Amino acid sequence: MSKTHPHRDGLVIVPLGGCGEIGMNLTLYGVAGKWLMVDCGMTFADESLPGVDLIVPDPTFIESEAKDLVGLVITHAHEDHIGAVHHLWERFRCPVYVTPFAEQSLNAKLDEAGLRGDVPVHVFENDDAIDLDPFRITPIGLTHSTLEMKALAIETRHGTVMHTGDWKLDKDPLMGPTSDEAALKAWGDKGVLALVCDSTNVFDPGTSGSESDVRRALIDLVKERPDNRIVVTTFASNVARLESVARAAEASGRAFVLVGRSLWKFYQAARAVGYLDTIKPPLTDKDAARMPRNKTLLLCTGCQGEPRGAMARVAMDDHPNIDLRPGDTVIFSSKIIPGNEKTLYRMHNAMALNDIEVISEKDHFVHVSGHPAREELKRMYELVRPELVVPVHGEARHLIEQARFAVEEGGMPAAQVILNGDVLRLAPGEPEIVSEVPVGRLAVDPAGLVVMAAAMLQHRRKLAGNGVMMIVLVVDADSELVEDPRIMLAGVAEGREMAALTNDVAVAIERELGKVNGRRPAGDDALAEAASRAARRVVKQVTSRRPLTEVEVVRLEEGEKTANESWKEAV
Structure with a gap:
């Protein structure tokens, strides 16, 4: 072609x-x-x-x-x-x-x-x-x-x-x-x-259904729950749905509250070009925090469980002004986008375990x-x-x-x-x-x-899946270790396994470095490669992980003391 x-x-x-x-x-x-x-x-x-x-x-x-x-x-x-x-x-x-x-x-x-x-x-x-x-x-x-x-x-x-x-x-x-x-x-x-x-x-x-039918369903759901806090979450760009939640608040005698920057942006954009002029101006989450829980209807961003979205913060009790308690209701007036199921169901389950009612498109007619x-x-x-x-x-x-x-x-x-x-x-x-x-x-x-193929992103993926290992080698002019290798592992092991693994890695490094030095002292690159090779081999054998590995070689000049030696002398 x-x-x-x-x-x-x-x-x-x-x-x-x-x-x-x-x-x-x-x-x-x-x-x-x-x-x-x-x-x-x-x-x-x-x-x-x-x-x-x-x-x-x-x-x-x-x-x-x-x-x-x-x-x-x-x-x-x-x-x-x-x-x-x-x-x-x-x-x-x-x-x-x-x-x-x-x-x-x-x-x-x-x-x-x-x-x-x-x-x-x-x-x-x-x-x-x-x-x-x-x-x-x-x-x-x-x-x-x-x-x-x-x-x-x-x-x-x-x-x-x-x-x-x-x-x-x-x-x-x-x-x-x-x-x-x-x-x-x-x-x-x-x-x-x-x-x-x-x-x-x-x-x-x-057919895909009509927004007018969703409005009627939301009004009914809110009216049926007069005693507790109700939170609705949807796509911030759905201005008609925003208006529907405002109408549900009005029909049930509740104040309408917007929670999340993107919702406020779309609300203001719609107002600027002549929409939403027949609903009362919404309150902020700070206003809602001072009102009785059953007198507000909150509309939140983050219907797909986005970690930074308002809904995730509310669900995980991490929002500065809005919390959920047993008996409250959360309505997901949105589609579950393929790929987001795990994140959303994790959030749904966390709320259900706290006796919070969760309603989604799977349960009621709350989205088209x-x-x-x-x-x-x-x-x-x-x-x-x-x-x-x-x-x-x-x-x-x-x-x-x-x-x-x-x-x-x-x-x-x-x-x-x-x-x-x-x-x-x-x-x-x-x-x-x-x-x-x-x-x-x-x-x-x-x-x-x-x-997307950049080394930086590849390193991040490797870090996320395999952790990181940092090694510092302090050597003298003859490339001989003057102190035990310094080893830092993160995301690889923990507890006793971490201590044992760190010790095994140090032993393997010392053994490998002993093979590198010949009649001439090995250079820094050769030392780093040998240490990295030995350390990765041990970690893979013990944990089946392939951590991102970085080695730094610190070479002392003749007569220069290590940090440990200097500290001991000072003491």
Whole structure:
């Protein structure tokens, strides 16, 4: 397969993130030598990356093409679509186009990164077209689990692509208009070359459900528990859910409380562009601490059990103002994202053991997804009637299933699965994967963006799984030990086993060093390598671990005393 990119002669789509995974969405469209970027998101790191919270796509390919990048259009304000902009923008430095609500979220990120005055941010409203030659992009309003979600009709000389972003067909979304099915149908009437479509819930039958139904369920649950503290946790970006919890508080005679920085940020962003103006201003957790426990309804961040989230701190009795007691209730008004089960169930069990009632989507109707189930996908196909369906926003199994579903059950003429880095030529001619470009992941570290294969991250993983061993050798000019090796083990053993292991390692080091010195004194590198080799061999035999090992050689000049000798003389 060619390693070039034939976008100069046709229309291509190139995902750098979001195909083969859920999250970290970044999609490129190329035509006539120019590129359009849609979304620039992040994903959360898992336990395999100690010290790393966030991961972003590697933009190396589009960085090399930055002079031909006409713009970045953001479909909506979710982190997996907007959360990498402030980390990556300096790599490609193009104009950014957002809705009013997404602008509020983006500006807060740009402020933190010191980029607010550098990034040219343009706000689009009322579904007005954006002309970025050779692309003409028309936003189309769809419902989702946050405000102002926009599908994009991308017109080119080769045809129109409908990029759905994240969506659902909620008949009563509570905030904002319903999905603009008339606009979708009108574009279908004109003719759509390809539908690039969300695959997240392709395995779910029926429809995704309505926010209005969740609101009624939350109100009932809160009213049924009048005597104790009630805490709700959900995704901070779900502004309609935030309003629903406020309505539940009002209906049950409780004060509404926000707990967590990200919730306050989204609340303020929504207020700034005209939403949430019919609810009473929420109280802070400090206010709640001074009120009777049964007179507040708290909404917390951290519904996925994030260690730094407010919900985890409350659950583990580590929050400065909010605690839980027997008889209290915690409602997880959110989906359990695959991969987070262990963390969340650990939290659920800890609270259950303290006689705290835990309610999740598994127990009650407290959450609906923001992504389309199978009947909604069929409806999208009927409206848009594309020549080709290109599944995105999903793991491989999601993409493959939507491709099958679109053709076999949705009546679509064709579907094509692509993964990150694939160059799919949509036109002219039959759709075909014609090339590939470099892709990867970058870890967001305090030191900056780090390639996932970097030695630093490898060392962290090794430390987390195997511990660390530090060895100091004090030798004389002849490379002979002048005192016992100093050995520090962490995360390898403990108690009596640690003492015995330390002694065994010291003996093995002395024995190995005796073999290194020949007629000429061994150099520092040879001594360090010999000590490391001997120590690792012993630790592996005893513990089956392979600790990260560092050896320092301290060489004394002739007549120089060791620290122990100096101390003894002083005493």
